[in-house]
Amino acid sequence: MRQFTVEKTASRGIAAAPAYLYQEPDLSAETDCITEEQEENEILLFEKAKVSVSNELNLLAEKNDIFAAHLEIAEDFTLSEGVLSRIRNEHKNVQLALQETVEELALIFDSMEDAYMKERAADIRDVGKRFMAQLKGTQRPDLAQISREVIVVAKDLFPSDTVKMNPDYIKGIITEEGGITSHVSIIARSMGIPALVGVGKLLDSLQNGIEVCMDAENGVICIEPDHDTLREFQEKKEQFEKRQAYLEELRNQPAITRDGKKIALCANVGNLEDIERALPMNLDGIGLFRSELLYMENDHFPSEEEQFQVYKAAAELCPQELTIRTLDIGGDKELAYFDFDKEENPFLGWRAIRISLDMKDVFKAQLRAILRASAFGHVRIMFPMIISLEELRAAEELTTQCMEELEQEGMDFDRNIEIGMMIETPASVMLAEEFAKEVDFFSIGTNDLTQYLLAVDRGNRKVADRYSYFHPAVVKAIAAVIAAGHQEGIKVGMCGEMAGDPNATLLLLDLGLDEFSMSAGNLDYIREKILSL
Numbered sequence: 001m002r003q004f005t006v007e008k009t010a011s012r013g014i015a016a017a018p019a020y021l022y023q024e025p026d027l028s029a030e031t032d033c034i035t036e037e038q039e040e041n042e043i044l045l046f047e048k049a050k051v052s053v054s055n056e057l058n059l060l061a062e063k064n065d066i067f068a069a070h071l072e073i074a075e076d077f078t079l080s081e082g083v084l085s086r087i088r089n090e091h092k093n094v095q096l097a098l099q100e101t102v103e104e105l106a107l108i109f110d111s112m113e114d115a116y117m118k119e120r121a122a123d124i125r126d127v128g129k130r131f132m133a134q135l136k137g138t139q140r141p142d143l144a145q146i147s148r149e150v151i152v153v154a155k156d157l158f159p160s161d162t163v164k165m166n167p168d169y170i171k172g173i174i175t176e177e178g179g180i181t182s183h184v185s186i187i188a189r190s191m192g193i194p195a196l197v198g199v200g201k202l203l204d205s206l207q208n209g210i211e212v213c214m215d216a217e218n219g220v221i222c223i224e225p226d227h228d229t230l231r232e233f234q235e236k237k238e239q240f241e242k243r244q245a246y247l248e249e250l251r252n253q254p255a256i257t258r259d260g261k262k263i264a265l266c267a268n269v270g271n272l273e274d275i276e277r278a279l280p281m282n283l284d285g286i287g288l289f290r291s292e293l294l295y296m297e298n299d300h301f302p303s304e305e306e307q308f309q310v311y312k313a314a315a316e317l318c319p320q321e322l323t324i325r326t327l328d329i330g331g332d333k334e335l336a337y338f339d340f341d342k343e344e345n346p347f348l349g350w351r352a353i354r355i356s357l358d359m360k361d362v363f364k365a366q367l368r369a370i371l372r373a374s375a376f377g378h379v380r381i382m383f384p385m386i387i388s389l390e391e392l393r394a395a396e397e398l399t400t401q402c403m404e405e406l407e408q409e410g411m412d413f414d415r416n417i418e419i420g421m422m423i424e425t426p427a428s429v430m431l432a433e434e435f436a437k438e439v440d441f442f443s444i445g446t447n448d449l450t451q452y453l454l455a456v457d458r459g460n461r462k463v464a465d466r467y468s469y470f471h472p473a474v475v476k477a478i479a480a481v482i483a484a485g486h487q488e489g490i491k492v493g494m495c496g497e498m499a500g501d502p503n504a505t506l507l508l509l510d511l512g513l514d515e516f517s518m519s520a521g522n523l524d525y526i527r528e529k530i531l532s533l
């Protein structure tokens with residue numbers, strides 16, 4: 001028997017079953033170069049593969065939105081251009097041209113610090129594999145064929161593998177790589193399949209059929225469990241299932257502490273699909289709509305109209321507040337279609353509101369789109385990374401300008417739209433009393449606030465043990481911000497990861513936090529915690 005603990009629980013649950021080792025065929029490119037005469041043939045092979053891939057994805061897209069996004073990647077101009085130019089200009093064969101183009105695009109996302117964006121690289125690579133399988137005429141293993149209970153163990157899984165899984169047979173998923181916001185994790189959560197991801201090297205030491213137990217609540221994997229351990233896992237599984245049923249029942253209850261304080265429970269989202277997934281959790285609204293995803297998934301700055309359509313759909317979907325954060329790009333969040341100059345310290349560089357205020361046309365297009373969407377629901381505007389009253393006022397002034405323009409154009413919008421700001425810089429903490437006089441709400445972004453207050457890079461593994469939102473400096477900052485907000489009678493929420501950590505709930509309630517906004521997967525647990533306090 002071997003037992004070890006792992007960090008990343010992608011989908012909670014307990015499972016015990018024989019291992020199914022998922023191994024991909026060799027999908028690496030042949031590396032031959034081609035002559036000029038062969039170019040047209042290679043291009044033809046690419047075009048044929050593109051038609052087949054598009055057909056496959058069109059069918060899949062009817063069942064799952066993720067494949068609509070994959071279809072867009074497959075048909076994207078940047079992908080085709082990259083492949084064709086490598087064939088024509090660098091005389092690479094189609095396989096090599098494809099492999100290099102996919103890797104180049106995936107690396108752009110890989111290098112982003114935002115975990116969600118980072119894992120979009122997996123989607124690009126998934127599409128790349130689909131193309132490569134076509135070009136090589138090979139079949140990828142099909143998890144849909146599994147008809148006995150197993151735990152799938154893989155290096156990594158792609159959405160197209162995961163979506164075909166039958167949860168009656170696939171009792172658990174363990175991957176050596178991958179993160180908790182990857183689509184694989186999202187799909188596993190939505191199917192209720194327990195999943196542990198990013199567990200490190202495992203496949204080499206396993207054989208097909210070997211018994212595996214996994215506790216994706218506490219992050220434990222046990223290989224070849226003895227009789228007692230197996231029974232222990234079975235008992236844990238039963239308890240877990242009872243708890244899940246109980247948590248689902250709790251969703252009907254508003255989050256009110258036992259001494260009567262109502263706490264708003266909201267979700268952080270990046271797109272419309274996230275909102276749809278979060279709604280069944282009985283939300284009080286969307287506390288953070290990360291609008292940058294809309295910019296990052298595009299190949300151009302989305303126009304006012306393009307943004308309006310998305311924000312309007314979001315407002316219509318969401319019966320309560322929808323807090324749209326204006327563009328939070330820069331640092332390491334790049335845009336494929338915009339050249340950011342290299343910076344010595346990107347996190348202290350041209351980011352978020354700084355970019356918006358410097359690129360007024362881009363900012364105004366977004367503000368106008370948000371304002372127009374406010375005619376269709378309870379929309380709020382939130383500015384990221386503010387450090388001074390001048391910045392806040394400049395952003396507000398532009399908002400007023402947009403309102404006046406829309407007024408003149410006869411467009412409808414909410415004239416009393418609430419305007420708030422994120423508290424995620426030490427300067428905004430120090431000036432919280434002044435800011436509180438000028439905005440309608442605060443939302444504390446502990447992810448950045450922790451890194452800036454402690455001077456600890458939030459994405460650097462070497463200093464990860466020093467990165468903690470329980471650090472007294474962070475806690476004192478949060479306390480001061482909540483007090484400053486309440487002094488001026490405004491609501492103070494939190495949309496950093498701390499809000500979704502049950503270990504922090506009591507502390508945050510005690511400090512008087514009004515609204516907790518988090519990824520949907522944490523909502524049930526925070527509700528349970530609040531109801532118990």
Ligand code: PEP
Binds near residue numbers: 290424445449497
């Ligand atoms: C934060 O900084 O806490 C936050 C919510 O914003 P992001 O994680 O998108 O930087």
Ligand code: MG
Binds near residue numbers: 424445447448
């Ligand atoms: Mg932030």
